[in-house]
Amino acid sequence: MAIEHDYFGLLESGPDGSIFWSENVELGDQSVTVDLTAPDQEDVSEAALDVAAGLIASIETIDRVARNAMVDELNDRTSEVTEYILQQQQTLGDELEALLVDISGDVQIDVIRSLQFMSMTILADEHGGADPFAVLEYALDPDATDDVLLVNLDSEAAVLSVTSAE
Numbered sequence: 223m224a225i226e227h228d229y230f231g232l233l234e235s236g237p238d239g240s241i242f243w244s245e246n247v248e249l250g251d252q253s254v255t256v257d258l259t260a261p262d263q264e265d266v267s268e269a270a271l272d273v274a275a276g277l278i279a280s281i282e283t284i285d286r287v288a289r290n291a292m293v294d295e296l297n298d299r300t301s302e303v304t305e306y307i308l309q310q311q312q313t314l315g316d317e318l319e320a321l322l323v324d325i326s327g328d329v330q331i332d333v334i335r336s337l338q339f340m341s342m343t344i345l346a347d348e349h350g351g352a353d354p355f356a357v358l359e360y361a362l363d364p365d366a367t368d369d370v371l372l373v374n375l376d377s378e379a380a381v382l383s384v385t386s387a388e
Contacts, residue, residue, distance in 0.1 A: 225263055229275035235263040241346070249281055254339050256281075260347040270349030273377050277344065277356055280379075285339050288358050288373040291381040292334045302386045306371050307333045310362055313369075321362055337371065338364055349377045359387075 224234040225241065233241045243258040258274055260266045277284055295303035307330050311318055319325065323336045337360040348355045354374035361370045374382040 225266060225271070227268070227271045227275070229278070230258065230271060233258075233263070233266075233271075239263055241266060247278060247281055249285060249339060252338055254281065255341040256344070257341065258344040258346055260345065262347065265347035267349060270346045270355075270377070273349060273355070274344045274346055277342070277375075277379060281342070284342070284356075284358070284375070284379060287379065287381060288339075288360070288375075288384075289334055289337070291373060291384055292337075292360075292371065293331065295384050296330050301384070303334075303371060303384055304330070306369075306386050310369070314362075333362060337362055340364060340370070351377075354382055 224232050226232050230243050233243055235241050239262045241258070241260050241263045245256055246253045247256050256278055292303045295301040298304065310333060311329065314321065318333075321336055322332045324332055326332055340359045340361050342359075343357045345353070345355055345357070355377040356375040356379075358373040358375065359370050360373065363369065368387060370387045372385050372387060374385070376382050
């Protein structure tokens, strides 16, 4: 079986009923990998695909919302964002400055601004549920695949949480 959608085209299911779609989307000077996935195409509605297409179309706004949520986390010294920044400072030391795109004097803000938006995974079967509908992955160093921050969004594009991958 297959699902047809104006944005995604024909989404064919695998032998196990799952669907998967992937594309690179340009955001400024970086390329973001966008994946849409669901373990069972029967759990994917037209509305979920419409919301997913809207997220992709507004990826710049989504990125801004995610980064603002990270900034909001800086008020909590025990937040995963604060821990991530401290870990990057400790691990990279003097090399950190070379990875920053802007040096304002506020290292925490500079790190958040410098994070690369690596990927957005849309869990199409989670539309309207309590679990994340989209997971955005950010990294300071794209080669350090374990050192990432994940921003979890609901199907209204509201931030549910910001976590580290550890």
